[in-house]
Amino acid sequence: MQITAYSYAGCLGVRTQKTYRQGQILKLVTRERVTSQDELRRRLRQLDLRVTQATLSRDLRELKLVKTAEGYKPLSAVAEETASLPPLTRAVREFLLDLRPAQNLLVLKTPPGGAQPLAAAIDGERWKEVAGTIAGDDTVLVIAPHRRARAEIQRRLEDLIR
């Protein structure tokens, strides 16, 4: 027996359907690909929820759903907290895919386009162990004066990963 009593949304006064509607939006969006607010509006209409696009624009903002190439998606809580971290921490978590030492050098791998911002973030720290950085498209070369310094930089970066 599935009880499945969705929506006792009426408990705050039947007038406002906002809470119930937003729940349905979340449900819809996590299940299927919805690529525009107007499409969402039509899907909701099938559930007897009639609202305008304007209202959906407001709902989506409140629910922190963002438009991606694959439709609206929740901006995970993880991604959010990210915004308040120090620049280097953010950059490392966002872009650093791989890290390999080579004598006094450190080779960092990132997704395409990620090298520039990662290198910028490292430069921003002004660590004295860093002689310089060279950033391509998906690779950053960090140059240290000697192996000992390289090891220290490596340790710090690895610490930031989690």
Next chain:
Amino acid sequence: MQITAYSYAGCLGVRTQKTYRQGQILKLVTRERVTSQDELRRRLRQLDLRVTQATLSRDLRELKLVKTAEGYKPLSAVAEETASLPPLTRAVREFLLDLRPAQNLLVLKTPPGGAQPLAAAIDGERWKEVAGTIAGDDTVLVIAPHRRARAEIQRRLEDLIR
């Protein structure tokens, strides 16, 4: 000495500034709040990168940057893989904040509006241990026939968290 040789973007032929530009976009966007493509266009112009809004629209898509109330943000790799996970896994990771047992019941806490989709996802599994679910706004009550079943459901949900 900071070498900081950004941008040897010319390496594939000077003509295309795409790679370099996208690197700068990433850098800009992770550092400051950019709320529209036109604003981004103006910031880039200060770096001597002159492109139209149309190009930025394409860049942002390629870089998987999404528009949020606080400006454009990277859709973290984490959030992405999420899209391909089973519905219940997604729902749990996205919405489940807290989980507490009470005899044969399980009380799940979610952010506002998250209860409906989470309950729907649980229902979708059609587990025989689940007698039914009741979803409010930020709370789901999962009803099991007895404590043993509740423990099993709890175990499965906890497994999904990570």
Next chain:
DNA sequence: CAGTGATCTGCATATTTATGCGTTCAGGAA
């Protein structure tokens, strides 16, 4: 090199999203 296909980009415009303002109504306070 001439030819071919792929990529990048701008332009113009279609499509989509955001928002100022006005209305309605629920929930108090008096």
Next chain:
DNA sequence: TTCCTGAACGCATAAATATGCAGATCACTG
């Protein structure tokens, strides 16, 4: 009750974003 106040919402439209198409340049290939 009657009068507030604030939330929810639609309407109209402004603002922002996406895209079809065409021109330009590059990377190859023969």
